[in-house]
Amino acid sequence: MxxxxxxxxxxxxxxxxxxxxxxxxxxxxxxxxxxxxxxxxxxxxxxxxxxxxxxxxxxxxxxxxxxxxxxxxxxxxxxxxxxxxxxxxxxxxxxxxxxxxxxxxxxxxxxxxxxxxxxxxxxxxxxxxxxxxxxxxxxxxxxxxxxxxxxxxxxxxxxxxxxxxxxxxxxxxxxxxxxxxxxxxxxxxxxxxxxxxxxxxxxxxxxxxxxxxxxxxxxxxxxxxxIGHNRELIRRNWPAHAGRVPERMLAGVPAHVDGRMLEISERAGASVINRDRMWHYTEGITNYDPVWPDHGIRIAPGPSSLWLDATGTRLPPPLFPGFDTLGTMQYINRTGFDHTWLVLDQRIIEKEFALSGQEQNPDLTGRSIRLLLERVKKGAPGPVEAFKRKGFAPAARSQGGPADRRPAAPAHPEDVGRLGDRPVRAGGATGRHDGRRPVRGRGGRGIRWRRGARVSRAGGHVPGRVPVLRTGRGPGGGRAAARAGAGRRNCLASQYPVSSDxxxxxxxxxxxxxxxxxxxxxxxxxx
Structure with missing residues (x-):
């Protein structure tokens, strides 16, 4: 040769x-x-x-x-x-x-x-x-x-x-x-x-x-x-500590990310190690305009959103968005469901709700100062507003749970009864996550003073405080609920698991x- x-x-x-x-x-x-x-x-x-x-x-x-x-x-x-x-x-x-x-x-x-x-x-x-x-x-x-x-x-x-x-x-x-x-x-x-x-x-x-x-x-x-888009390889190598394998997963990477060269390389004598060490993001929603099958976009929601599991129970500290995705994955899998809910109002959406990935951030991707400055204007960035219209379930008032579910999110009508208004009112009354003291230490303390965090937070609170008990601030005047699932690699609001290499x-x-x-x-x- x-x-x-x-x-x-x-x-x-x-x-x-x-x-x-x-x-x-x-x-x-x-x-x-x-x-x-x-x-x-x-x-x-x-x-x-x-x-x-x-x-x-x-x-x-x-x-x-x-x-x-x-x-x-x-x-x-x-x-x-x-x-x-x-x-x-x-x-x-x-x-x-x-x-x-x-x-x-x-x-x-x-x-x-x-x-x-x-x-x-x-x-x-x-x-x-x-x-x-x-x-x-x-x-x-x-x-x-x-x-x-x-x-x-x-x-x-x-x-x-x-x-x-x-x-x-x-x-x-x-x-x-x-x-x-x-x-x-x-x-x-x-x-x-x-x-x-x-x-x-x-x-x-x-x-x-x-x-x-x-x-x-x-x-x-x-x-x-x-192996981010190879569901079979993910299931085969699923880590024992993560619990059950989710039935539904989103994909943050194209279909060609299938891991086929791993087996080919191993046949030639390569040592493939740590097969079960995967990295999955739990804050994922379905892309309403997908490029590849099960295309998911990861949410970067900030600390102010109220994060509930499918039963309406708040996730315990320190399982806040952006804190510990592996720990969150384990918790969600123990519930027996593949998805969670983020409850947030328009102020939070405008101030601190972001979408990960280049296609959802045209200002940063296009290196456009003009588009970037539009983020300070009233209203959420265009991509966020689009996802809100097409993938969120709005509630007209603070009385009652998520309603008027959109087709973009897989229907789970049993969730409506579970969620109700109890978690939101409890959070509003205590100002704390599960009634406990606000999180301090490395995560909580930093949110108080980091300049980068202060310009992108809905309030001067620490993770776990719940500023969503307000009327008139949702997509239609009240709150909105975004269904989140674990997705592969980079996924969001209908949240489902995400894997890494x-x-x-x-x-x-x-x-x-x-x-x-x-x-x-x-x-x-x-x-």
Whole structure:
């Protein structure tokens, strides 16, 4: 088999682009093999909010956020656990190298390529379990100015420069079916050439074969994404600690994110580890204008919404939106239902209700100051208003529960009787979550003073206070209830489970800076 390049990269998602860009800088010839068409370069990252984990950044310091490598590493250990001697050997080393990178050269490395951050640093996964428990002690979620598409553009520009120099070749619509092994080493790939496709980005494409291919190279790197849209693999590898497997799940990633290369790589000798370490978001609603099947959008609702399970019971502290998605998943699964409810009024919707993902934030994605300034005007942003009209169940007055359910949300009429008005009135009377003291510590204290939080909150309260006992502020004058389910990866208001990628242990003779490649895998990829 003749060599087609110095290195073959399987997958043209963001990790594949970063690997290719680094190889080009080293003067290597790279063949990128991708089963989708050229319109899908960037993969899942294109659809993302573009949030990056950075430590002690200028953006943090400008907001008065004190962060350090030591604190970030302590937080990471609290999340990851690293309690498996064999499987966690490389994840721990990768994680430590990444946190060092995030606290050091990563910010400058990105800025040198034209990256800019939105000035408000978000606080994802706050935890609330103490200093050494899971969660981020301080805000670290840096949203890219331009969101996911801008991150893809930055790295793709470097790859295109390699293309112009004759160092990069793309083989689109080439589906890898086998890794070729010679003398105990992977020396190439074989697979199926798929018929040409003009499908739009994210839309499921044809799998009709029109030929076969075989490429050789001294080294092969697989960057094929996770299992986010493969419900069967999710169920098969579901973590025992999470409880029952939800019947209904939304998908925050396109259908091509199916994990098929995991089994193919394992057959060639790859070590696939931590299969059950998944990451699911529980604040997901169905996209009323889907790009792919079961398309879900994740809600970023802020702390003021009243979060109820399907029985009308408030979720206990610290299970507030954005605090502990794994703990919330366990709680929801114990109820026997796949969905929860968010109860909120128009003031909360306008002030702190947001949607994750690039397509729901045209101002940030388009890097438009004009559109961004419109957020301060009266009313909610356009995408939020659209979801409110098409996917929320409004209540005309504070007397009574959610009514006038819209077809966009799967009907659960039994919920109406369960919800009623009791939880809202109880919260309004006590001003506290379940009548307990307001949450303090890392999560509650931060909401009081963080400048970024103060400009995007409906009131100066801590999580658990319930400012929704008001009339005349809902979509039709009262409250609204958004049904939320757990969805895969990035999902929202009809909330259903969301999954993340596992970490695989790979061995390669290609010398890359793994910290840079992993920088785009996201915080949870190295869990």
């Amino acid at each position: 003749a060599e087609s390049a110095d290195v073959i990269v399987v997958g043209a998602g963001l990790a594949g682009l970063v690997a290719t860009a680094e190889l080009v800088d080293a003067g290597k010839r790279v063949l990128v093999v991708e089963q989708e068409n050229a319109g899908n370069v960037g993969g899942q990252a294109f659809w993302s909010f573009g949030g990056l984990f950075l430590v002690d950044s200028p953006e943090q310091r400008r907001l008065g956020i004190k962060d350090s490598y030591e604190l970030a590493w302590q937080d990471w250990l609290g999340n990851a656990g690293f309690d498996r001697e064999r499987e966690d050997r490389w994840p721990r080393r990768w994680a430590q190298a990444y946190v060092e990178f995030a606290a050091g050269e990563m910010r400058g490395w990105l800025a040198d390529q034209g990256w800019k951050s939105f000035p408000i640093v978000a606080w994802a996964e706050r935890g609330g379990y103490g200093a050494d428990g899971p969660g981020n002690s301080v805000p670290r979620f840096h949203v890219t100015w331009g969101t996911g598409p801008r991150i893809v553009e930055i790295i793709e520009t470097r790859v295109r420069a390699g293309l112009d120099r004759g160092l990069v070749t793309f083989a689109f619509r080439h589906q890898v079916d086998e890794l070729v092994v010679t003398g105990g080493a992977v020396t190439g790939v074989r697979g199926t050439v798929l018929e040409p496709s003009a499908a739009a980005r994210g839309v499921a494409s044809s799998r009709k074969p029109v030929g076969e291919f075989e490429f050789g190279a001294p080294a092969v790197i697989v960057t094929s994404g996770g 596992d970490l695989r242990e790979w061995r390669t003779d290609v010398h890359l800076d793994a910290r840079r490649v992993s920088a785009y895998f996201g915080l949870r990829a190295l869990r």
